Amino acid sequence: MTGPVASSSDQPGAASPAGGLVLSAAERLAQTLDSAHRGEWPAWAGFAALHAHGLHLGDRALALQAMAGLMLTGQHFRRFERFEEGLAALTADDAGVVTLDATQELLVLNARLLGLLLCSPLDPAIEGCATRLQALIEQGLDVNLTLAAARTLIYYFEPRNLRDPALRVQAVIAPRMAEPAATPYRQARWLHMWRICAHYGRQPHLAARALEQLFEIAKRHRLRDVEFLAVLVEAQNALPHGDIAAARSAIERAQTLLDPSQLGELLLLELEKTRLAFMRREKASALHHASRARWLCDEVRMPLAMRWPYAVNEAFAQLLGEDYEAGRATLQALAGSTPPGYAQEVGAMLEGIDAFLAVRDARPDAEERIRALWEGLRRRGSYDFFDHLPEFCGRLCVLALERDIETDFVRSLISKCELAAPEHAPASWPWPLRIQALGGFAVWCHGEPLAAQGKAQRKPLALLQTLVALEAFDEERAVEVAHLVELLWPDLEAAAPKSSFEMSLSRLRKWLGVEQALKLANGRLSLNARLVWCDVDAFERACAALQHSLRPHADATALPTQLRDLIRLYRGPLFGNAVLEPWLRQARERNGLRFTRSVRDAGAHLETAQDWNAALSLYEAGLAQDLSAETLHLALIRCQLALGRDNEARRALARCEALLGIELAGLPEAALSLRATRVMPLR
Numbered sequence: 088m089t090g091p092v093a094s095s096s097d098q099p100g101a102a103s104p105a106g107g108l109v110l111s112a113a114e115r116l117a118q119t120l121d122s123a124h125r126g127e128w129p130a131w132a133g134f135a136a137l138h139a140h141g142l143h144l145g146d147r148a149l150a151l152q153a154m155a156g157l158m159l160t161g162q163h164f165r166r167f168e169r170f171e172e173g174l175a176a177l178t179a180d181d182a183g184v185v186t187l188d189a190t191q192e193l194l195v196l197n198a199r200l201l202g203l204l205l206c207s208p209l210d211p212a213i214e215g216c217a218t219r220l221q222a223l224i225e226q227g228l229d230v231n232l233t234l235a236a237a238r239t240l241i242y243y244f245e246p247r248n249l250r251d252p253a254l255r256v257q258a259v260i261a262p263r264m265a266e267p268a269a270t271p272y273r274q275a276r277w278l279h280m281w282r283i284c285a286h287y288g289r290q291p292h293l294a295a296r297a298l299e300q301l302f303e304i305a306k307r308h309r310l311r312d313v314e315f316l317a318v319l320v321e322a323q324n325a326l327p328h329g330d331i332a333a334a335r336s337a338i339e340r341a342q343t344l345l346d347p348s349q350l351g352e353l354l355l356l357e358l359e360k361t362r363l364a365f366m367r368r369e370k371a372s373a374l375h376h377a378s379r380a381r382w383l384c385d386e387v388r389m390p391l392a393m394r395w396p397y398a399v400n401e402a403f404a405q406l407l408g409e410d411y412e413a414g415r416a417t418l419q420a421l422a423g424s425t426p427p428g429y430a431q432e433v434g435a436m437l438e439g440i441d442a443f444l445a446v447r448d449a450r451p452d453a454e455e456r457i458r459a460l461w462e463g464l465r466r467r468g469s470y471d472f473f474d475h476l477p478e479f480c481g482r483l484c485v486l487a488l489e490r491d492i493e494t495d496f497v498r499s500l501i502s503k504c505e506l507a508a509p510e511h512a513p514a515s516w517p518w519p520l521r522i523q524a525l526g527g528f529a530v531w532c533h534g535e536p537l538a539a540q541g542k543a544q545r546k547p548l549a550l551l552q553t554l555v556a557l558e559a560f561d562e563e564r565a566v567e568v569a570h571l572v573e574l575l576w577p578d579l580e581a582a583a584p585k586s587s588f589e590m591s592l593s594r595l596r597k598w599l600g601v602e603q604a605l606k607l608a609n610g611r612l613s614l615n616a617r618l619v620w621c622d623v624d625a626f627e628r629a630c631a632a633l634q635h636s637l638r639p640h641a642d643a644t645a646l647p648t649q650l651r652d653l654i655r656l657y658r659g660p661l662f663g664n665a666v667l668e669p670w671l672r673q674a675r676e677r678n679g680l681r682f683t684r685s686v687r688d689a690g691a692h693l694e695t696a697q698d699w700n701a702a703l704s705l706y707e708a709g710l711a712q713d714l715s716a717e718t719l720h721l722a723l724i725r726c727q728l729a730l731g732r733d734n735e736a737r738r739a740l741a742r743c744e745a746l747l748g749i750e751l752a753g754l755p756e757a758a759l760s761l762r763a764t765r766v767m768p769l770r
Contacts, residue, residue: 112140112146116137116152116156119134119153120194120231123156123160124272125270126276126310126312130156131157134154134157135169138150138153138154141153148185148186150176151177151185152191154173154198155195155197157169159194159197166387167388167389167390167393174206178199178212189228193220193224193228196223196236197232199216200213200243201242203216208392208425220236221255224236224256230268231268233259234263237256237259237260238276238277240256241280244284245287250288253284271308271313272313275301275304275316278301279297281293298324301316301317305317311346312352318337319359322359325337327474327475331363334359334363338359341359350386351387357383360372360376361400361403365407365475370407373404374401380400394421395421398420398421399418399421402415402417411440414440415437415440419437431467432471435463435469439473442457442460443482454492457483457486458490458492464496470500470504477506477507478507480506481506482509484501485511488515488516494515501516501517502517507617508620510616514620514622514625519532519533519604519618520599520601520619522555522620522621522623523622524621524623525656526663527659528663530551547591547595547598550588551595553670556670557670558623558627560613560624561614562608562616565608566612566613568607568610569610571612572588575588575591604618626678626682627681629649630684633646633653633685634688636649637689646689653689654712657678660713661678679716686705686719694722697729700730706726714746715746
C-alpha cells in the first residue's frame with residue numbers, strides 16, 4: 088500500500104531515536120503519523136516541524152501532508168491555533184496542482200473537510216469534499232487514515248441528518264476495525280464519534296454498544312484520555328434522565344482521569360459540570376462553569392463553528408437565572424457560524440425564547456409565535472430542543488398544550504424526551520400515571536387503565552388512596568410512614584406493621600409500573616409530582632387559582648376558564664360512593680366543602696356584577712355534583728327570582744326543602760321558614 092511520502096525531500100532530515108541513522112522526510116512523516124495514530128501529543132509538534140521543513144525545501148506535498156496531520160491531531164487535543172492557516176494552505180489555488188497518491192489525498196482531504204466544517208461551515212465546497220472523501224475510504228487505503236476520515240465524515244453527516252450515508256460509512260468501517268494495523272486510539276476515536284451519531288439518530292442500542300467497546304479499548308490498552316471521554320459519556324447519558332447521583336459520580340471519576348495540562352480536557356469537563364449544574368438548578372454554578380468553558384474556548388483558539396455547544400450552555404445558564412434577554416443575545420451571536428443542522432436547532436431555541444417572552448409580556452403575537460415554533464419543530468421532526476434545560480422546554484410544551492397547538496407532536500416530544508411535568512402542568516400533559524379520585528377511583532399507566540383484582544391488592548390500593556386523601560402529592564407534603572402504619576395497620580404489633588407497609592409499598596410500586604412514581608425519603612412517603620397527575624391535586628390548585636382571581640381588585644379575566652376547570656375536575660365526592668374509613672371520610676367532606684365554597688364565592692362575584700345567567704348556570708353545574716349543598720340551592724333560587732322566573736324558583740325551593748328535609752331530619756318548621764326568607768335577591 089502506498090503511504091504518505093514527500094515528493095522531493097527524501098534527503099537527510101533528522102537523527103533517528105536510536106542514533107547514528109538519519110531519517111528522510113518521508114520516514115519522519117510516517118513516524119509522526121504513527122505517533123498520531125497512537126494518540127501521542129508530541130505528534131503535533133512533529134507535524135509542525137515537518138510543515139516548516141517542507142516549506143523550507145519548497146516541497147508542497149510534504150507541507151500539505153504535515154499541515155493536514157497538524158490539524159487532525161490538533162482537533163483531537165483541542166489545539167486550534169493553526170487551523171485558519173492550515174485551511175488557507177489546503178484550499179489555496181496551487182494546492183490542487185500538487186500530485187498526491189490516493190493515501191496522501193485521503194490524509195489531506197480529511198483535514199481540508201475538517202477545516203471547512205470548523206472554520207467555514209457554509210462553504211459550498213464542503214459537499215464535494217465530503218463526496219470525494221467517502222469514495223476514498225471505500226478504496227481499502229491505510230486503515231488508520233481511513234478511521235480518521237470516517238470520523239470526519241460522521242461529523243459532517245450527523246448534524247445534517249444524513250442517516251443513509253452515515254450507515255454506509257459504518258458498513259465500510261465495521262469490518263476494518265479488526266485489522267491488526269488499526270491502532271486502539273483510532274478505533275476508540277471512531278467509536279466515540281459513531282456513538283454520538285447513533286445517539287442523535289435515536290439508536291440507543293448502537294450507542295450503548297459503542298460505549299461498551301470504548302471502555303473495553305480504554306481498559307485493555309490503558310488509554311487514559313479515551314477512558315476520560317467514555318466516563319464523560321456516562322455523565323451525558325445520566326443527565327437527561329435526571330440521574331444526578333450517577334452524573335456527579337461520573338464527573339468525579341473524569342476529574343481523577345483528567346490531565347490538567349490538556350486544556351481541551353478541562354474544556355470538556357467544564358461542559359459537563361455546566362450541564363450537571365443545570366440539572367441541580369444551581370444557577371450561579373451553571374453560569375460559572377459555562378463562562379469558564381467559554382474562556383477555555385478562547386484559550387485553545389477554538390473555531391467559531393465548534394463553539395456553539397459552549398455558547399448554548401452559557402445561554403442556558405442565563406435562561407436558568409431567568410435572564411431571558413441575555414440568553415437570547417448569546418444565542419443570536421451564533422448566527423452564521425453554526426453548522427447547518429445545528430443552526431436549525433439554535434434557530435428553534437431562539438424562536439422558543441421569543442415565544443416565551445411574547446407570552447410573558449402579553450404581546451398580541453404570542454399565540455402566533457407559539458404556533459410557528461411548534462409547527463416548525465413538527466415539520467422537521469425535531470426532538471432535540473433545549474436538551475439540557477428540560478424545565479424551560481416543559482414550559483414551552485405547556486404553552487402549546489394550553490392553546491391546543493400541535494398537541495400530538497408536543498405530547499410525543501414530552502414522552503420521547505422523558506420530560507418531567509413542570510409545576511401546574513395541564514391535564515393534557517402526557518403523565519405516565521394519572522389518578523382519578525373524584526367521583527370514583529381509577530388509575531391509568533401510559534394511557535392504559537390498571538385493573539385491581541384480588542385480595543392482595545387491597546392494602547396497596549388503600550395505601551395509594553390514603554396518600555391521595557392526605558394530599559401527599561409531592562415531597563413537601565409527604566406523610567410520615569409511622570402515620571401511614573398507624574392508619575392502615577392499627578392492630579398489628581412490634582415489627583409486623585413495618586413489614587406489612589414495606590410489602591404493600593412494594594406491591595403498589597409493581598402495580599403502578601412507573602419507576603419513581605412513589606418517593607420514599609427520610610421516613611416520609613409521597614407521590615412524585617413530576618410523574619403522577621391526580622385530579623384531587625389539580626382540583627385543589629384550581630380552587631386556589633379561583634380564590635386568587637376573586638380577591639378585591641384582582642384581575643378576573645381568567646375566571647371563566649377557571650370555573651370550567653373547577654366543574655370539569657370535580658366529578659363527585661372523593662372515591663365516589665364507596666364506604667370509607669374515617670380519615671378518608673374527612674378528606675371527602677373537606678373536598679366537598681372546598682367545591683361548594685368555590686362555586687358559592689364565584690357565583691356571588693357574578694351576582695354582584697348582575698350576570699345572573701352566568702351565575703345561574705354555575706349554580707346548576709355545582710348542584711349537579713352536590714345536591715346536598717344548601718347554599719347553592721338558595722343561590723340558585725335567588726338568581727331565578729332576579730331573572731323573574733318565579734315558577735322555577737318555587738319549584739327549586741320545593742326541591743330544596745324536600746332534599747334538605749330528608750338530609751336534616753327533625754329540623755324545626757321555623758328554621759325552614761327562615762331559610763325561605765333568605766331566598767331574596769342580593770342588595
